[in-house]
Amino acid sequence: MxxxxxxxxxxxxxxxxxxxxxxxxxxxxxxxxxxxxxxxxxxxxxxxxxxxxxxxxxxxxxxxxxxxxxxxxxxxxxxxxxxxxxxxxxxxxxxxxxxxxxxxxxxxxxxxxxxxxxxxxxxxxxxxxxxxxxxxxxxxxxxxxxxxxxxxxxxxxxxxxxxxxxxxxxxxxxxxxxxxxxxxxxxxxxxxxFSVTDTPAGSTYFKPNKSGGLEVTSKKDFVLYLLVNIPMYGALALLAWKVSSLGLISITTLYIIYAVLVAIFVLQCRKIYSLNVQIFSKPVDKLQQYKFKQVAILSIAYAVTFGSELAVVSMLPMFFQNTFAVPVALAGVFGACFAAVDIGSCPSGGWISDKFGRKKSLVILLIGAAIGFFVLSTITSDWPIALAVAAMMCSSFFLGSAAGCVFAVVPLIRRSLTGQIAGIVGAYGNIGAVVLLTVFSFVSTPVFFLTIAGCIALAAMAAMWLEEPKSSMFEVLPDGSVQMVEMH
CATH class of the missing domain: 1.20.1250.20 (MFS general substrate transporter like domains)
Known part of the structure; x- marks a missing residue:
């Protein structure tokens, strides 16, 4: 390869x-x-x-x-x-x-x-x-x-x-x-x-040594892993509350759901501990370690990029209709333009990341997206509609490119755990959407755009702590032997 x-x-x-x-x-x-x-x-x-x-x-x-x-x-x-x-x-x-x-x-x-x-x-x-x-x-x-x-x-x-x-x-x-x-x-x-294989001929498909959770390689990462799981349960609790607020489940049912989520979280913590118990008695060799903070930073970045995208796509047609008094069909077309930009922005973000470095690209694209949403918060009916659409599409480009950057890094953290890492980061995209759509139900559209801009700016600051992936990583085979995987 x-x-x-x-x-x-x-x-x-x-x-x-x-x-x-x-x-x-x-x-x-x-x-x-x-x-x-x-x-x-x-x-x-x-x-x-x-x-x-x-x-x-x-x-x-x-x-x-x-x-x-x-x-x-x-x-x-x-x-x-x-x-x-x-x-x-x-x-x-x-x-x-x-x-x-x-x-x-x-x-x-x-x-x-x-x-x-x-x-x-x-x-x-x-x-x-x-x-x-x-x-x-x-x-x-x-x-x-x-x-x-x-x-x-x-x-x-x-x-x-x-x-x-x-x-x-x-x-x-x-x-x-x-x-x-x-x-x-x-x-x-x-x-x-019948058309694909998991790897090219002669390549090893690295699997995790244990199943049921993510293996971490230090005590600090263990604590961070537990903390990263909390917002997932918080988002599910928020969804349950929204269903309850619609009057479709009783308060008693809502509290039962909350109790079940807490119980599952406790069970998951026990499972994660049993999977990683060895790190408390014997430190993992430096060569075999990976940093879970990489996963946490990418999760935050994906929550604000893909989360914003899902949240904004659902409200943009209404925004254009209310602000510029355009027909419903035309407002729908303008809203669709935001999603359509994604076709080019995700590959562009990945290409930029390949070309100019993972960390630097992610930080710059997040800053661009934050500025874009700040500009969107200033749109009024006095704006030329063409300028408003252009600002919206520029914001979408930076947002989609930053999301593309995130998944240019995910597979470079630990090959055997790529699916689980992608699962955590991907889940955060949905968490971001749930939280932002909830915020939108309480605030005006300009405040909603400003909130997104602030969240993306915080993610850009967090991305400054990201470490550029190394040119090789170590994988432990089922027989206990260690193999170095070249990434270039």
Whole structure:
């Protein structure tokens, strides 16, 4: 792998580039299914006679399971390989999607949407797959292409599914449209399984020595790992509170959910301790250590970048409509432009990271995004609308590029733990979205943009503590021997 040319030919469909194309397509399909309900909500609402509260519940349930799912899927990928895990996930996706399309009650819709939150974890799998096939000098660009092209699955759903539902016609148009995406996922599971391998021929697929949690290499990292887990439970508690505030679960049920989350957190802490108990009696050799602070910093950066992206995409059309009094359709187009920039910004961020250094690129792009959102907070109806759209797209570019930078670093921390690390960092993207959308429900739009700018500025400061990844890392094989993995 180290002998590969520095040039990445994206038009090729052989070797590592074939793996890249097959894998971003798998990611694209998971996002297509994950967001297939959003553009069809009005039809679903009419079909079942749902209230506004029930529609809001479906939107919340769709993201609730994704946070823990990314952690679990990260562990599975490291243990069983991305080929197996992606294929199984796509099969499960197909069945869950079919379950949703055949729902006959709101309860069935709600359960299907909750379970489909698991599909959002597919992103994590490809991060490990790409890292196995590409050398470090191409890692950022390859991961950026994977993330950028896969993300447009949600946009593809928004564009194609309403038209498909309309063509089929009738009250069941939405069922055929969503069911078709499930069928695509099911078929692609088998195509993917028979088209890829976890590593190039002759390469070792490094697995963690223990499963059930992340192995850390110092006492300080152990404490930091426990602290990093707390916001995940906090975000799930916040989602439960939002469902309760809609009047859909009782206060008693809410407190039971809180108690269950606390109990699971305590059990997880015990599991993490049992996995890492040896570090308290015998220090890990310096050569074999990695720094968990890298994971924590990248998690913060991803929370403010991808989290902001998810939060802003959902409110931008309304912002343009209210500020500039444009038609609903045009406001939707302006909002879609924010997400569309991601197609180019993620690969750009990865390429910048490959070219100019991981740490410096991340810090500069985060600062650019913070300035961009400060500018957005000053937009009024007096602005020329073209200037407002340009400012929004510039902010989106810096935001997406910074997110691309994050996943240019993730695979360079510890190869055997890449899935789990990607799971933690990816989960923080959803945590950021949950927190920021909650903030948005309490404040005005300018204050919301200022809040995002402040959060990104803090992340830029944290990124200054990031350490540039080394040119090699040490992996411990199952037999206890140590092997050095060259990253260039």
């Amino acid at each position: 180290s002998k590969n040319s520095a040039q990445l030919d994206l038009l090729s469909f052989t070797g590592k580039t074939k793996i890249l194309h097959m894998t971003w397509m798998a990611f694209f399909i998971t996002f297509l299914v994950w967001f297939n309900h959003a553009p069809l909500l009005l039809a679903i609402q009419a079909s079942f006679g749902l209230s506004e509260q029930q529609i809001k519940t479906l939107l919340i349930l769709n993201v609730a399971l994704t946070i823990p799912a990314r952690i679990v899927v990260g562990m599975l990928v490291d243990s069983f390989g991305p080929r197996n895990v992606y294929s199984v996930l796509l099969v499960i996706t197909g069945f869950l999607c079919l379950f949703f399309s055949l729902a006959t009650s709101f309860e069935m819709l709600a359960l299907a949407r909750f379970l489909l939150g698991f599909v959002g974890a597919g992103f994590v799998i490809g991060i490990r797959m790409i890292s196995e096939w590409f050398p470090a000098r191409q890692m950022g660009l390859a991961e950026g292409v994977y993330k950028g092209l896969g993300n447009i699955g949600s946009a593809a759903a928004a564009i194609s599914l309403p038209t498909l539902a309309l063509v089929v016609g009738g009250d069941d148009g939405w069922r055929y449209a969503t069911g078709l995406t499930g069928a695509i996922a099911f078929v692609y599971a088998f195509i993917y399984y």
